[in-house]
Amino acid sequence: MRKFLLLAVLLTAVSLAAAAELEAGHSAYVIHDGQPLLADKDPDAAAVAKLKTHHEYTVVQISGRWVELKAGSATGWVYEGNLSREEPPDVNNSAFSTQASPTTLSAAARGIDDDAKGYADRKGEAESANDVVWMEQENDAISKDDVRAYLKEHKLGEYSGGK
Amino acid sequence: MKRAFLPIGVLFLFCATGLVEAQFGLPGIPNFNPFHPSTTPNAKTVKGVTEMAKGASGISLQDEMKIGGAVAVDIVARNGGLVKDETITHRVAIIGKSLSYYCTRPEVNFRFAVLNSDHINAYSAPGGYVFITRGLYDALPDDQQLAAVLAHEISHITDRHALKVISRSQFMTGLFDAGGSVSSVPGFDGGVAAITDSLFTKGFDPSAEFEADRDGRSLATKVGYDHDALLAFLTQLYKTKGDTKDAFPTHPPLSHRIERLAEK
Numbered sequence: 001m002r003k004f005l006l007l008a009v010l011l012t013a014v015s016l017a018a019a020a021e022l023e024a025g026h027s028a029y030v031i032h033d034g035q036p037l038l039a040d041k042d043p044d045a046a047a048v049a050k051l052k053t054h055h056e057y058t059v060v061q062i063s064g065r066w067v068e069l070k071a072g073s074a075t076g077w078v079y080e081g082n083l084s085r086e087e088p089p090d091v092n093n094s095a096f097s098t099q100a101s102p103t104t105l106s107a108a109a110r111g112i113d114d115d116a117k118g119y120a121d122r123k124g125e126a127e128s129a130n131d132v133v134w135m136e137q138e139n140d141a142i143s144k145d146d147v148r149a150y151l152k153e154h155k156l157g158e159y160s161g162g163k
Numbered sequence: 164m165k166r167a168f169l170p171i172g173v174l175f176l177f178c179a180t181g182l183v184e185a186q187f188g189l190p191g192i193p194n195f196n197p198f199h200p201s202t203t204p205n206a207k208t209v210k211g212v213t214e215m216a217k218g219a220s221g222i223s224l225q226d227e228m229k230i231g232g233a234v235a236v237d238i239v240a241r242n243g244g245l246v247k248d249e250t251i252t253h254r255v256a257i258i259g260k261s262l263s264y265y266c267t268r269p270e271v272n273f274r275f276a277v278l279n280s281d282h283i284n285a286y287s288a289p290g291g292y293v294f295i296t297r298g299l300y301d302a303l304p305d306d307q308q309l310a311a312v313l314a315h316e317i318s319h320i321t322d323r324h325a326l327k328v329i330s331r332s333q334f335m336t337g338l339f340d341a342g343g344s345v346s347s348v349p350g351f352d353g354g355v356a357a358i359t360d361s362l363f364t365k366g367f368d369p370s371a372e373f374e375a376d377r378d379g380r381s382l383a384t385k386v387g388y389d390h391d392a393l394l395a396f397l398t399q400l401y402k403t404k405g406d407t408k409d410a411f412p413t414h415p416p417l418s419h420r421i422e423r424l425a426e427k
Contacts, residue, residue, distance in 0.1 A: 032269065082265070088267075088269055115232075117232075118345075119233040119352060122352065127244070128237075132232065132236055138249065138252045138253070139256045140274075142253070142260055150260075156388070
């Protein structure tokens with residue numbers, strides 16, 4: 001019974017921690033590998049370091065939607081949307097990762113595979129499978145840089161001025 | 164001291180079991196009362212719950228892509244194919260990707276397209292496939308409301324709602340071999356059918372739709388889109404459609420969603 005209660009307490013603590021927001025003194029992870037650590041709360045500010053996924057960084061302070069992080073001897077700013085309280089899973093498969101390893105390149109980057117196409121054949125939906133391939137090609141032609149340019153042009157995300 | 168500790172422990176236990184069920188979408192253990200010895204789970208029950216939890220949370224991205232690809236094919240097949248207009252598709256995709264750039268599942272490659280259907284509806288499939296119908300696309304007056312609808316669908320994927328449908332059915336056991344290929348065609352097809360049945364017939368649980376409304380609004384707001392864009396769109400739609408099945412037929416009634424979104 002005591003072990004059961006201990007497990008319950010542990011599960012509760014883990015769940016509550018996972019739900020917690022970013023907070024000064026706590027840890028944070030970047031969701032995009034190579035995320036610039038910026039000298040100021042400005043997406044166009046100089047990068048003082050490049051941050052890596054799966055590395056734990058310490059939150060120094062939060063100002064609006066910008067978070068100051070300590071990374072080794074460097075400190076700098078990252079937009080909150082580029083951070084996660086928990087370590088993101090399988091980030092090497094990130095759709096926008098520029099450093100995906102050959103072995104993880106990548107379930108996400110590929111389109112529908114032979115198993116899904118086999119399903120389409122069994123259902124007589126080969127034409128629809130071709131449509132899905134077209135959809136994937138149209139979408140995969142949009143690069144990370146295209147998305148960042150769109151965000152900047154429309155003043156979204158880190159380009160929103162922290163509104 | 165022990166007696167004083169017991170109610171606290173009981174409270175933690177209650178919270179923990181609830182959180183586990185909420186997180187993994189487990190159906191729970193029928194008639195299980197943790198405080199009654201006669202209903203204490205035996206080893207077999209615990210093993211079953213463990214397997215279900217693995218099914219809910221342990222589906223690899225590669226397996227998710229296989230399932231999602233097949234579901235996407237079904238969605239396209241049942242909605243008259245895609246609108247193969249590069250301008251329209253690019254607009255939907257770039258707005259969708261501006262949202263997914265900041266979502267909680269950066270490992271997923273989200274893709275967006277418009278279905279050649281006059282109905283007003285939207286779908287998502289595991290692995291990052293998001294669709295809106297041409298009828299819905301035409302009804303959305305601006306980028307703000309388009310983003311709001313796409314954020315709702317992205318949230319179904321980040322919250323793994325479809326995967327929870329199949330994990331509950333436990334069809335995942337033995338579905339893929341060690342190399343990641345489908346080892347049971349009937350099992351694979353059955354799992355895809357379970358998801359498409361939810362998408363086209365039963366719909367997700369209302370709680371999943373409300374969660375997607377909430378999380379989608381949170382995502383859209385985080386990226387800088389209008390916080391109330393989804394509320395505005397659903398309210399406008401309600402004025403013309405009411406709570407009929409003419410719009411979002413597998414979702415909760417529009418009035419219920421509006422009521423939830425209007426709560427501050």
